[in-house]
């Protein structure tokens with residue numbers, strides 16, 4: 109523990125004595141419930157960001173519920189846990205200090221049935237109005253196989269009223285080939301004065317499902333939290349498990365994981381840069397980028413046996429090696445990709461009709477981004493210097509450091525440009541990793557964690573910081589898996605960024621954020 | 631502008647020949663539609679897509695079928711925003727509890743005959759998500775399905791082949 113942190117928390121608790129050694133992967137402190145909010149206050153004052161908040165039912169250990177908050181500042185992550193006595197279901201809200209807590213706590217309330225005392229808005233989240241009120245899927249007493257039936261209910265939308273205001277509801281089924289979610293605009297003429305989002309449509313009970321799986325089949329589920337981020341979520345899960353069981357993947361495996369991560373970043377960025385241009389009616393770029401993306405996916409299939417490289421990351425390493433020919437294939441591919449990409453970017457820069465649409469549209473200000481705790485390219489486009497690969501690097505990023513761009517304008521252009529620069533940077537990173545690919549094994553046997561231990565991990569996926577937390581139950585099996593996709597925080601930003609824009613620009617703005625519905629809804 | 635034209639000429643035609651369909655990748659269900667109806671569908675087919683709870687990787691591959699490499703339009707396939715114009719409903723994902731009603735409504739809004747194709751292992755039997763309080767399992771549990779395209783996710787060629795098989799335009803190679 110750093111001296112700064114000791115000093116910071118010194119007035120509140122004896123930090124040294126509160127350390128919980130059963131938690132691995134990050135410093136964890138157990139503190140009394142009434143100090144949950146004061147600790148948040150102190151941390152906020154010192155510039156810590158609330159990265160995740162979740163609850164765990166510890167009845168298999170003969171205990172009550174636990175509520176945990178994970179904070180981050182620069183390279184450090186800190187978990188603060190409070191244990192509620194048996195039968196107690198209320199905990200102090202952190203919403204007064206952290207905006208990000210707003211949805212985390214609605215989720216805890218809906219799915220675990222704990223009450224964040226003092227929370228301003230406890231409308232159910234994820235759980236739609238036709239769910240029985242008392243169905244709390246994450247509780248141990250909940251039978252996941254039972255059909256819940258539907259009940260009468262309603263959802264109270266936030267409404268702006270007045271002359272000339274009308275409401276435009278969109279979704280859950282959208283016009284294009286995208287995921288379902290509901291957006292409700294209040295607008296005057298074309299100007300949006302308020303947007304309220306509502307999700308949960310693709311909630312498939314992922315966190316609960318983990319609890320019925322074994323440690324070694326669970327990475328497959330992690331790889332399907334959000335399919336476009338399959339590698340990063342599988343890496344995050346495996347790293348959390350490896351942290352809990354104190355296993356270290358061999359160097360070669362870590363390099364291969366990072367190569368897969370960067371390939372995933374390139375493929376997604378290519379697709380989205382094209383799609384953003386398409387939403388400004390510049391179809392040329394959509395097709396050109398799609399061709400480049402397709403080349404990457406084809407090589408994925410050739411080298412790794414799956415177009416999206418699903419299920420290649422396993423506990424203790426990876427299950428596919430990179431041969432000499434594969435290195436050559438990738439080097440040639442990157443050369444071709446880099447050349448073509450630069451040609452296209454010159455066209456992007458030259459195009460004035462594109463400029464008209466992307467500059468100044470959908471602005472997320474640095475202040476709002478900070479307040480929300482925006483992560484990933486969304487944060488980096490709005491002045492947040494956040495990138496887990498740089499802040500708390502794991503191998504090989506410590507040896508081959510990424511150089512992500514930071515912009516402050518926070519508009520559609522910034523989000524596109526950050527991603528353009530990231531494609532360039534990822535090409536450089538993969539080249540560096542191929543040059544330094546260590547010899548050796550690609551996998552070690554990863555033991556299951558000891559009963560009662562838990563593991564925490566952070567991975568920078570292409571969308572941003574992903575957090576997984578796993579906990580072994582008294583029998584050594586999975587007691588709880590917490591997944592925090594970057595979308596869970598970043599979705600808050602679109603409601604803020606869209607105000608004052610016009611309804612027809614919504615698809616463009618939304619595309620420039622491109623957050624995951626599945627990763628959010630779980 | 632010149633750069634764009636130059637790039638278009640440099641790119642040329644990148645569309646690839648569709649590989650032959652494989653039997654194992656598609657399951658046809660139920661009675662085939664009447665011959666006359668099928669004959670009409672064989673020329674062109676308009677598809678309404680619904681994500682009923684997928685992990686979104688199926689959508690990525692479905693978006694890829696419209697790219698220049700797979701170019702599904704050459705087979706007369708195109709996607710529509712309105713179920714009223716649709717000949718086929720293409721569904722991905724296990725059906726989540728929260729999407730069940732929206733899926734049924736979309737299905738109801740379509741004119742008959744409604745061809746339904748379920749795409750991906752989840753749409754077949756729930757896949758990794760199985761059946762639970764939140765996932766109702768395969769699409770067949772909710773609406774009648776005419777064909778299943780297997781894979782997690784199915785590749786773009788598998789998707790095109792599967793749709794062509796569902797409308798009886800190609801025979802399966804045994």
Ligand code: SF4
Nearest residue numbers: 684685750751752782
């Ligand atoms: S079949 Fe696979 S890719 Fe498709 S939705 Fe299911 S898990 Fe995702």
